[in-house]
Amino acid sequence: MPIIETKNLKYTYPIGTKPAFEDITLKIEKGEFVVLTGPSGCGKTTLCRCFNGLIPHFYSGTLEGEITVSELRVSEHPIHELAQHVGMVFQNPENQLFALSVEKDTAFGLENLGLPREEIRRKVDWALKTTGTFEIKDRAPYELSGGQQQRVAISSVLAMQPEIIVLDEPTSFLDPLGAQKIFEVINTLNKELGITTILVEHRLDLTSKYASRVIIMDKGRIILDGPPKEILSSEEARLIGVGIPKVTRLYHILKEKGVNLSKVPLSADEATEVLLEVLAK
């Protein structure tokens, strides 16, 4: 049974004249690492809001079709119940943080579950250390930089160790090395703990190598859906204008000029491997 399943899902915001997305039929299996991308305004953030029930419980408007998450029909279960299964990291961390200290923010969800003190302590410390926020645990989130706030938002979600984690451009304010480290942590959690991961990102150079699947949306619909190498090397992906990794682009340019590399690279290391094959000849 898929951990997320939608059938003909369609949503229109209360002020909207046309649907934010429509005709979304999707199955995501447990343990998948999905990178969801597409031009601004394509409906990807709105779709994510359905995964934890913000739509239809918080945003009014019209939701049609079906959506089930962790075997719960989203329309029939409140956000706080869905939140135990789905952790969400928003685009703007300021919208997410509210407690007076980083530590309290990270502990909040666990305290609400009524877990034993020791277990809360252990999980909070792990989340703080994993995201590199242990040193700032006594600081107030509002006095932190955007990058640090993003780490705290991720920390609060990780502490819950949810089955599904949805991240909407979670590292946009982080420096490149910091962002890379966070993506590696997310990747490790996905591979080792089997946490189903949905990552909304424009920067496919940094993220597509971790994905088991790439979904591209455009104008409220899913246009492409499949293995990263297949999707990102397709002509359609280039035409929609998503940020194809530079080495994948390089593969294409070489191919047009008659140089065929043995496989489609997504990362610099993969590109090195296939280029060494032809350079050695």
Place this chain on the structure above:
Amino acid sequence: MIKIDDVHFTYPNGVEALKGVSLEVQDGEFLAIMGQNGAGKTTLVKHINGLFKPSNGTVVVDDIETTKVSVAKLARKVGFVFQNPDHQLFSETVEEEISFALRNFGYDEPAINERVTWALNLLDLTEYRKVSPFMLSGGERKRVALASVLAWDPKIVILDEPTIGQDNQQKERLRQFIVQLNRQGKTVIIVTHDIEFVAECKPRVVLMAQGKILAQGEAEKILTNYELVNQASVVLPQIAQLFTNLKGKGVPAEVIDVYEAAKILLRRLGEPA
């Protein structure tokens, strides 16, 4: 011209954000400031529009020392677009947002209307003229913030993280747009973590770490130096990483551009480029 000379800055809470920074920026230049979170990048650019005054050292913008004029006066010259557009936007509609500063600068209504139309068109926002900025997506709000600054035609434009929330086509438009501004003789300074965007634009790069400038120079020189960028918590762009890996295989090291990379590889493989 901007002349920053041995600037130190300490926040009221005692944090020393800048520890002796010197930098010159010529008219019409395109500069990218990169580096670690908390390295002092935003603090530094806020000195250029006078929002911060140095604790020590001087900042001179077009022969005016920033301590000697008001922020309002400097703003005519230096437009600043913040990292988070929500810190900047406050009006009921996009149109009012863009008109606000123009009205403060004393433009008459027909001129305001003309400039608003121009800026909306430039940033692909025409359809949102009468819409509240808060109904728009993060990426769109960012463009509204940019439009409201460009509308008054400042000579120096500072963009703090302009590519956040922007898709690939919008980034490409932003790139072309910065080239255009440079051609008109405007100085553009961006603060960014987006290495691939910098690799495409190839501005002069200033790397910062711990309140100091670690290095500055052409993008090809800086962004291909692993040890250097690593110290600033930056990573190599994909193409630079690839060419670093291919060291010793008969290809040059300082490559960051995908088209140049293709040309070099084709030449090396003996195919007609």
